[in-house]
Amino acid sequence: MYLTICIPTRNRQRYCIEAIKAIAESDETDFEVIVADNSDDASILGDYFRTEVNDSRFRLLPPTDTVMPMVDNWERTIPEVRGRWISMIGDDDHMDPSVLQVIRRYEREQPELEVVAWGRMNYNWPDNRTITTLAAVPMGHATHVPDKKIVRDQLYRWSQREKRPIGGLGIYHGAVRRSLMERIKRKYSNRYFENPTVDFDNICKAVHEAKAMVFCQRPFSVLGACAASNSASTQSFEAMQKLVDEFYRELGSHERIEDEDFPFSPRLPGLAIITSIASATWWFCRKYGVDNEGFQENFAHSAVHECLSSRTVEEYRIKVEGFRQGFAAFEGGKWSSHFNPPAEFFPSTAQNELCGVHKNTMYIRESGLEKITTPAEFYHFAEAFVMPVRHLVSARQAFAA
Template sequence: MVYLTVCLPTRNRQAYCIKTIEAVAAADGDDFEVIVADNSDDPAPLADFFATTLKDSRFRLIPPVPAVLSMVDNWERALEEAQGRWISVIGDDDFIDTRVTGLIRRLEVLHRDVDAINWDCMIYQWPDNRPTSTLASIPMSSGISVHPKQTLADRLFRWSEGKRRPSVGIGIYHGAVRKSLMQRIRASYGDRYFEHPVVDWDNTCKVVAQATRMVHCDRPFSVLGACLASNSAASHSREVMKQRLEAFERESKGGIDLVQPEFPFSLIDPGASVCLTIATLTAWFCRTYAIDLTGFGPNFASAAMDECKYCYTREEYDAKVSCFERGFALWEGGQWASLFKPAPFVAPKTVNELSGLSDDMLHIRETGIAPATPAEFYRFGENAIMPVEHLLAGTKVFAL
């Protein structure tokens, strides 16, 4: 019986995807499957790899179709093939430890109505994506807690924290959602698993709205990798980010438009940010499905100011401030524009120069470290965190 389906959508990053497949295939166990949904322009690299190298019945390849699919549609067809009781999605330059099935089984015993689980992630930049000093991150805690649903809804839909990102990690991307919940989501939202081009946060909104019980584990079970071809890598260059956003919008034609007249902040503006991308998605979701947005206006003004604090250069700061100012001037008659008062720019003294522990997160300079892939970094990081077998046994303390 397939207990967990890991969906791996991919487009034109075949070399990274093959590394990810090889790393996951090294795992023991037969209670999981991996579905690789290839949306690449050239089908040959993955097709040849599956035909000649990968001899593993736990893996299935969905080949490209003649016309390029949007990211939404590629994720959609991967989910349609899932046979597992639980489903997870990772990127093609990421890694997941399939022993997470043990965590899910344990949480099903502790919380019989749990239908969404998330865990903390390690963060790692591939060696080709280190144009400046970079830090990898390893979460050090291992606790388990239940997400209060109303608290998550306030953070996500109304941005109650006033921070650049809502601290809501629940969802199918680097998390696990019970298949029955995904089927309920599909029945509730237009007979689709996914709708909006910002597909991971689209799912987060729907899980928060529909889940019965959501549980979080502090111990990491996956790695968010960032290769040179990733969208996160594009954030290092405004021109590259603009090109990728234009390509993303072009390939998403026919679906939901990234430009929302009711939320007139430009995502192709030089000062656009991940903060703005998430806000555009949540604003669309709440308008579309009549979710109370009370407090969103002033809270988002606070979040925009928080985003402006995270600038390395005066040029980046000026671009972000101008982008937000233009949007606030147009949004809802400019009624929130006066609340956007970002602090003056202060150049950081150092940028990713210091390794160390901060708020239960170990940050490590990636210059000179041995791991060359997210999977290797995960094994490296496991030396510093709670062993899986101890976590599943409920051990509170362990010794190396």
Template sequence: MFPRPKLTVCVPSRNRQRTFKETIRALLQRPRVDVQFVFADNSDDPTIMDTFMADRLADPRIVYLSSPPETLSMVLNWERSIEAAEGEFICMIGDDDYVDVKVIDMINRVQALDPALDVLGWHRMSYNWPGMPRPPANVAVSLETNVRKIPRELLYTEFFGWRGVPNTPRIPIGFYHGAVSKALMDSFKERFGSYCGNPVVDFDNVCKVVSSAKALYFCGRPFSVMGACAESNSAAAYNTDIYKQSHKRFMKEVGRNTDEDDYLKDTPFRAEMGLMACILTVQIWFTKTYGYEMLPGWEKGFAEACSRNCEYMDTKESYDHTVRGYRRALRQWQGGKYIPFFKPEPFIDRYKARLKTGVIDGKLFLEERLPGISTPEELYAFVEQIIVPPEEVTIEAQPARVAKSA
């Protein structure tokens, strides 16, 4: 019998068997016994993954949850993944992503200095699988070499105050491409009624982490890759036509249109408008449901973030549509008070733009389409030769300074 795993990597999936198989192959290559893998299929045809997993179930590190007779919502599929987890920490990734389980060594090192550790986040890289309908892109690789403790109050201010745009509120602290202790996750279930309450499960978890965790650390060295394939929701975030289809499909699986939920009656912003509006709807749901508060001045930061959302769009048509949607909502909202802060930069055609490469502001920018790289794991293996080894990362136990509220 193996001892209790230090980390459980949960990989929920739905109808993306092509990348799911590659992700499973990549994860199982690491010959460690202090990790558990929970693979939760939720596809229309269960036989594809059942057949693929048949010869792998002898691996004692694997828990395989086959597709049920009735399709589960994303919330329930993620929920059952967490229920099956036995590790001391939990990391969730998508079926087109990759995480290096050597992050366990970093968890152990931080715990040796601070046994109270309950959340470890890290920089992530991004990668578009071949066939992804997006413009040419580069990969930003953090060259930082330290781990630092971050006060929860700082993260709460950043997230619920919409400080630090453009990086906020996409805070890399949560179980999605991060490690959250099972004890903390269990406390969420006891306190909030479930592990995952909102259909936007990753930001549901961020809300809970930044409002409840006690010992949070962030590692500047990347340990994972957020992949995006043609079938993923990530493809939809940058193209209005695809986003509409994805949103409609998502709401059908949820069983209702959450944009019509009662808690949104006082705001004109809806998830269908774009990523920033989607995040805001989760924040409104969380604060109204559980008695928390947005921080004073958040509206200005949100309006600025809406500008950035427009600038992410891949096509001029998507850019124009997103600008119109946000501008219309901002004019309706609080008498148009925050429309002056909505200033999207002119559209840039990334299909024609030149990619930046080299070291810029502490990050190494690489062209995404490198020879021999066609999966997130292959990208990580290449980058691993460049960045600092995990054992040489410096741990700073002194917490970062809490910024004053604006």
């Protein structure tokens, strides 16, 4: 078995079933799908697998007696994996199994390859369009070998000073070789996944440990956002607060997202995503002695960018106040002076309104996609705009540094 796609899911069975149905349409045979069900009602997916799934490529891990924290649901999938390579997607996402052809090509040319990343499309399910929304399709198809020093600076130090550090070079909407996951478990607390911000937990460790990494600009998966997803919470403070509260209820005895010495809680209104990522990178570097000099100042600049992405003046005010509280308590307020958001803020009237191509990504207004109702349908629609897989696999172009 070459590739295993894992789909952890909780109480979003109808989206998960759509993900299963879409992947099952693939003609590829050298892959498997493991669905790890952590739902309150085991019967929905249990009955679906028993009556509808007649495909040996798919397996179901049923719920346990008690609800697991998300990190534990991810953790239990890896011992079940048969594939040489492993990928994780959300239950409201889509992934094209033909990516295994590209991974094979890369592995032939880079025998020590352990992480493969690719472009990801973005799509909002029809039930998650409370505001004007845009779907996104990366248009590139080049292959890059990332410079490890630059990647580590961007991840651990937040050297780009943008809203988010570099992502994708991990198991979530990427692929990690099984042997690297075993090495991670041996080195890091005898677990595959440790921090509750599971995707960045893995990115931090994979980037630190991988012998070789490759990034393909061509998209092979879709980050879907349904009404119940974490991504949906960016459209509503109330939805974000509800998801954060539920997350903490189910966290159990695991590492808290915020450390005592990093007082930027995901409970701060509107800041759950950026603070959970920042906390995960800070936690990793502190716990495992990874040099992240410059992170504090860079994070302060990133926080300003986060505030400036606000859609309304009120949202801007709330985010600024949340960060100010955090920086006042962070290392005795040492970095507060680096958090300098403008006193006045004027939100863009064109945010999420304009469609077209910008910086090698095509943006499509989703109000015009009435007949496209799932991430998989959007992926097949968008395939008309991107490089066919067969051309990527047969190409003999050199890797770009």
